Amino acid sequence: MINLFLHAALLTTTPILLAAIGGFVNRMGGLVNLGLESMMTAGALVAVEVSASTGSAFLATLAAGSAGAAVGLLMSLVITRLRANEIIVGLGFTVAVAGLARFILKSAYGVSGTYDPAGVVMLPRLAIPSLDRVPVLGALSGLDPLTWLAWALVPAVAFALARTRWGLRLRATGAAEATVRSVGLQPLAIRDGSTIFAGALSGLAGAHLSIGIVGLFNEGITGGRGFIALAAFYFGRTSIVRTALGALLFGVFDAAQIRLQGRGVPAEIVQTLPYVIVILVLTGLGFADRRAMRGNVLR
Amino acid sequence: MIARLTAADFGQATAAVAPFALALAVGALVLAATGHEPAAVYRLMLDEAFGGERRIAATLTETTPLLLTGLAAAIAFRAGVFNVGAEGCFYLGGIVAAVIGYSLPSWPGVALIPLALVAASVVGSAWLVAPGLLRARLGVDEVVTTLMLNFIAIDLTSWLVDGPLLARGSANSATQQIVAAAELPRLLPPTTLHLGFLISLILALAYGAWSRFCAGGFESRLVGLNPRFSRAVGIDLERVVLRTMVASGAVGGLAGGIHTLGLVHRFVAGFSPGYGFTGVAIALLARNSALGVVIAAVLFGALSSAGANIQLFSNVPIEIVEILQGAVMIFAVARLTFRWPPARSAA
Numbered sequence: 177m178i179n180l181f182l183h184a185a186l187l188t189t190t191p192i193l194l195a196a197i198g199g200f201v202n203r204m205g206g207l208v209n210l211g212l213e214s215m216m217t218a219g220a221l222v223a224v225e226v227s228a229s230t231g232s233a234f235l236a237t238l239a240a241g242s243a244g245a246a247v248g249l250l251m252s253l254v255i256t257r258l259r260a261n262e263i264i265v266g267l268g269f270t271v272a273v274a275g276l277a278r279f280i281l282k283s284a285y286g287v288s289g290t291y292d293p294a295g296v297v298m299l300p301r302l303a304i305p306s307l308d309r310v311p312v313l314g315a316l317s318g319l320d321p322l323t324w325l326a327w328a329l330v331p332a333v334a335f336a337l338a339r340t341r342w343g344l345r346l347r348a349t350g351a352a353e354a355t356v357r358s359v360g361l362q363p364l365a366i367r368d369g370s371t372i373f374a375g376a377l378s379g380l381a382g383a384h385l386s387i388g389i390v391g392l393f394n395e396g397i398t399g400g401r402g403f404i405a406l407a408a409f410y411f412g413r414t415s416i417v418r419t420a421l422g423a424l425l426f427g428v429f430d431a432a433q434i435r436l437q438g439r440g441v442p443a444e445i446v447q448t449l450p451y452v453i454v455i456l457v458l459t460g461l462g463f464a465d466r467r468a469m470r471g472n473v474l475r
Numbered sequence: 476m477i478a479r480l481t482a483a484d485f486g487q488a489t490a491a492v493a494p495f496a497l498a499l500a501v502g503a504l505v506l507a508a509t510g511h512e513p514a515a516v517y518r519l520m521l522d523e524a525f526g527g528e529r530r531i532a533a534t535l536t537e538t539t540p541l542l543l544t545g546l547a548a549a550i551a552f553r554a555g556v557f558n559v560g561a562e563g564c565f566y567l568g569g570i571v572a573a574v575i576g577y578s579l580p581s582w583p584g585v586a587l588i589p590l591a592l593v594a595a596s597v598v599g600s601a602w603l604v605a606p607g608l609l610r611a612r613l614g615v616d617e618v619v620t621t622l623m624l625n626f627i628a629i630d631l632t633s634w635l636v637d638g639p640l641l642a643r644g645s646a647n648s649a650t651q652q653i654v655a656a657a658e659l660p661r662l663l664p665p666t667t668l669h670l671g672f673l674i675s676l677i678l679a680l681a682y683g684a685w686s687r688f689c690a691g692g693f694e695s696r697l698v699g700l701n702p703r704f705s706r707a708v709g710i711d712l713e714r715v716v717l718r719t720m721v722a723s724g725a726v727g728g729l730a731g732g733i734h735t736l737g738l739v740h741r742f743v744a745g746f747s748p749g750y751g752f753t754g755v756a757i758a759l760l761a762r763n764s765a766l767g768v769v770i771a772a773v774l775f776g777a778l779s780s781a782g783a784n785i786q787l788f789s790n791v792p793i794e795i796v797e798i799l800q801g802a803v804m805i806f807a808v809a810r811l812t813f814r815w816p817p818a819r820s821a822a
Contacts (some may be wrong), residue, residue, distance in 0.1 A: 210622075258809035263557065263618045264759060265805050267752060272801020275794040276505065282792035283509040400626060410619060444634035451623040451630075455605075458620060462613030 181431065182315035187389065188434075189427025190323045191216065191381035195405035196423045197329050198374030198381075200416055203409055204337060205370030206350035206363075210266025211251045213402025214273035215244035215375040219382025221277050221291070224393040228293035233300065233387060237322070240383035241376040247273065248375020249368065256364040270402070278395050292392035299388045322384045329377075330420045337416070346370055378402065407454040413461070426450045491767060494760060494806035495774065501802045502795055516791050523784040524777035532666035536738065538776030540565070540747070542675040543730030544754025545772050546682055549763040551723040553686065555699035556610065556716055560621030561727035562751025563628030564602055568595030568731030570632045573742035574640065576653025576735065584656040591657060592732045599728015600721040602628065607720030611713035617720070625751065633744045640742075648744035659737040669737035676769070678726065683765030695719060727751065748779075753800055759807040775800065 195212045202209045219240035227236035251269050255262045281291050302324070304317040337343035348356045349363040349370075356363040381401070386393050404426050412419025426449075433446035503513035524534045544561045551558035575591040582590075606624060609615035633648060642651040659670040686692035698705045698715045706712055730750065735742060753775055761767025782796035 254805055254809055258811065260805065260809040263559070264755065264808045267559070267755065268801045268804030268808075270801070271749065271752060271804065272798050275797025275801060279505065279509070279792045279794035279798060282794065283511075283790075403622070403626065406619075407623070442634045442638060444630040444637065448627045448630045451626045454623050455609075455620050458615045459609060459613065462609060462615040466613055 178311060179314040181435065182312065183318065185428045185431040186315060186319060186323060188430040189424050190326050191384045191401050192405050192408060192426050193326045193420060193423040194322070194381035194384065195378045195402055196408035196419050197326065197333060197416065198377035199405050200409040200412060200419045201333060202370045202374035204350045205346045205367045206353065207252065207255060207367055207371055208262055209371065209374050210263055210406065211269035212374065212378045212405050213398050213400070214269040215247045215378035216382040216398045216402050217273050217277050218247045219244040219379030220386035220397050221393050223383035223387045224291060224293065224296055227387045228296045231295060231297050233297045236387055237380060237383050240379045242379065244379020244382065245372045245376040248371045252368040252371035256367055290392060290394045296387060296391050298391055320384070320388050322380055322388060330416055334416045404450045407450045410454055411457050491760060491762065493811050494803050497806045498799050498802035502799045505798055506791070506795065511791055516785065516789065519785055519789060520781035523781040529666055532663050532668040534773065534777045534780045535672050536667045537780040538772050539672045539675050539737065540730050540734045540750045541753055541757060541775050542679060542769060542772035543726055543733065544750045545757030545761065545768040546679060547723045547726035547730065548754045548758035549761060549768050550682065550726060551719055552758050553699050553763045554695040554715055554719040555702060556719045557618045558603065558621050558720060558723050559618055559755055560603055560606065560624050560724070561754050562747060562749065563625040564599035564724050564727030565731035565747050565751050566628045566632045567602055568599045568728030569735045569746050570635060570742040571595050571598045572732035572735040573650045573653060576657035577651040580654045582656065587657045588659065588736060591736060592729060595732025596725040596729045600724040603720045603724030607717040611716040632742070636742060636744050650742045652741045653736065657736055658740060659733065667738060671733035671737035674733060679765050679769050686765065756800060756804040756807055760803060
């Protein structure tokens, strides 16, 4: 019972975590990404299409990541090169890509709302038979590769940001753009790179939703998870571990909400929790900042 | 002098039209790629939006909520407050107006309608007091808080119409119908154009006058342009931010109330197809000017009223409208640096 719930919670966490890691890296590079949802949508649709036409879940995942990366690059260029407000561009991409996906469904496949082609190959589930009967750890058996990838990325990204040249450059781009430029690097290109990374991970998140869980594309398939990922990396602030914990927390809420349905707890109320938490976290951080400022005479 | 003025005006006009033109170009690409004839589709849309009195009335009906959410966004953006929370206010204003509209059946319309609209505005402003205070006092990013509040408001209202406020015997998530006395009068029966359109026009006029002739309007512009200078000349920034948020929320709530009383006549789940977000695009496109908001709202109104019809009369999916709206949002904030006459120097 506990294994079943934890297993479900891990699966619902994966898309949020993937997108949140992307958004976190993007934000470290100085761009707050509100378009994660659009990159997820692109990934989810492309994954279903490629999976059905090639019969390969691997190719589908690759294509989904590339589709997300392409949307990310496009969004990044508008923000960095045309100096557009990142928040509005992100929302604009969310609106436009959602519309585009539905447009393609109707126009190219002649369906409305749900695209369910024959022959969709799902992501494999990696069984670990020796764990099946162990309490708690048993939840780790039967997860898909993207879930493992998502969790492996947490220490990997933490290491890359803290210990590698690329990580330093990325952090510098977010913190002191002028300095990066003055040493002869191109901060905008580095920032674009971080958005491509965020797009690729969000594309994978979309693939996880479409060919990892349900096996079809539905117009509401992302269900605001891009914004919940935003909530997770706002919650995490400058720590990827805290970002991942935030994603896990929201994933657990998501799984709990499905189980609590029909037991008197309204799903809509549970769904508001991530958003409420973000506001509370931001409020707490605001108070902390003000306390820190008190010591500053100049204020 | 006159020549210079017109050149500047022309430049501004280009800056406002360019995003729309670029969005139409993107839409044309999508249409062409999916085997439609862009020029023919756009001509059909133009005809469906403005061809004849009945169609113009339909376009203006669609314009009404957008005009109000556009104003709500413009009021905020003008003061440098990036409030994207009109969507949430719209939902809350809509549900409050619906509840008042059906629970006081013995009241006459002259009392019931103002009460419902005032209540809708009050709820809208109250909803944005928290992000206003957080921004003013603690410097918390209002974009994120108002965005989150949108999702909360949408979930909250859909819970209300699924449970406590669900009309008896109704299969879908909706409240009861409001009483006939609470309905806003129609302007051009049998079309759906209602008094709400006039109310929103008057509000746009009032906004224009306020921003041009009133001290408060000047203050808010100054704060938007240069907060540090404003603080230095003794403007109370916190008060301006909070006041702006409350006013913006009131207009957002009113928009929802008018949408209920004028068109939908009850509150249903999925009440707004993103009117609040389109309002953001409208305000950006209009650079917060009152006239600009009216024009942009009519354009977007035309888009959505035409979108519904072209789906009926051709095989172009209605989603082309969403693609266009998203593209306008994107291009509206991009610095396209169109200059007329073009700058000669290399720099």
